[in-house]
Amino acid sequence: MGRIFEVRKSKMFARYDKMAKGFTRIGKEIAIAVKKGGASPETNPALRRCMQNAKAINMPKDRVEAAIKNALGKDTSSYEEVLYEGYAPHGIAILVETATDNTTRTVANVRSLFNKTGGTLGNSGSVAFTFRHLGMFKLNPEGLSTDELELELIDAGLDELGEDSDGNLIIRCEFADFGNMQKALEEKGITPISSETEWLPSNTVEVTDEQAEDVFKLIERVEQDDDVQRVFHNMA
Known part of the structure; x- marks a missing residue:
């Protein structure tokens, strides 16, 4: 018990x-x-x-x-959005989105976490080119026609329209079209459940269960840092 x-x-x-x-x-x-x-x-x-x-x-x-x-407030911190790039064990590419008021502290912490979990923090541009930077909108499908929606959102930059495991509609567009897509949905009276940018890998890497555990250990440690917002990887 x-x-x-x-x-x-x-x-x-x-x-x-x-x-x-x-x-x-x-x-x-x-x-x-x-x-x-x-x-x-x-x-x-x-x-x-x-x-x-x-x-x-x-x-x-x-x-x-x-x-x-x-x-x-005048005395509040001004956060800066910084993207860090590197590799987890077994050659898995990692992107770390941060929002920080002290980049010196953040890069030191992120580098230390990579080193302690068998990873390597890289230079800017070393990993991001292997990902696509996209906008993602999650919609309640009730009352929506996917065929009509697809046609109506093409001019706003629609790249992909599908469903998630919960049956919600998922709309993706290029990062440059994020604002256009948000505006197009608002003009149609559609309020997304959520909307955010994301990094999707152009290619994924197969790993064993044991190797995946090593990668997830790094990701979990990095995600615990207060300055880290989200972590993306190219593990299949």
Whole structure:
């Protein structure tokens, strides 16, 4: 009985950590959006997107409002978005998105985490060219015709329209068309469940289960760093 309790408690803390990390990530994205485009979601598309994503992960409304208010403060940190590139064990390419107010601290931490888990941090441009930088929108399929939607969004830069494992519609476009796609969906009265940019590998690498464990160990350690937003890889 004690063992079952410990396992349940461990899973509960893991879910809490994931939720807390998600709230922190969205909070930083809100701060960046407000600094760049102001605190009004009506005139700031990036902030509207952040608020949609906050709702998707059940981030409390008061935390969203607090993040916006804090971003307006004169003494708050100005976050810089920095992409780090490198390799995990077994030649797996890794991209690390960060939002930091101290790049010296962040690069030192990320490099240390790579080194401790058998990876190597590379130079800018050493890995990113093997990925595609895309925009991704998740939509509730209710009331939508995929055939009509596909035709109507081609001019906005539609690259791919499909479904995820939960039956949600997934729209992808090139990163350069991200704003155009957001605008096109808004003009059609469609509010995405969530929308974000992502890095998809042009080619994937097959690994064994044991090798995958090594790679996931690095990813998990890197994701725990406070400055890290998301981590992408090319493992199949």
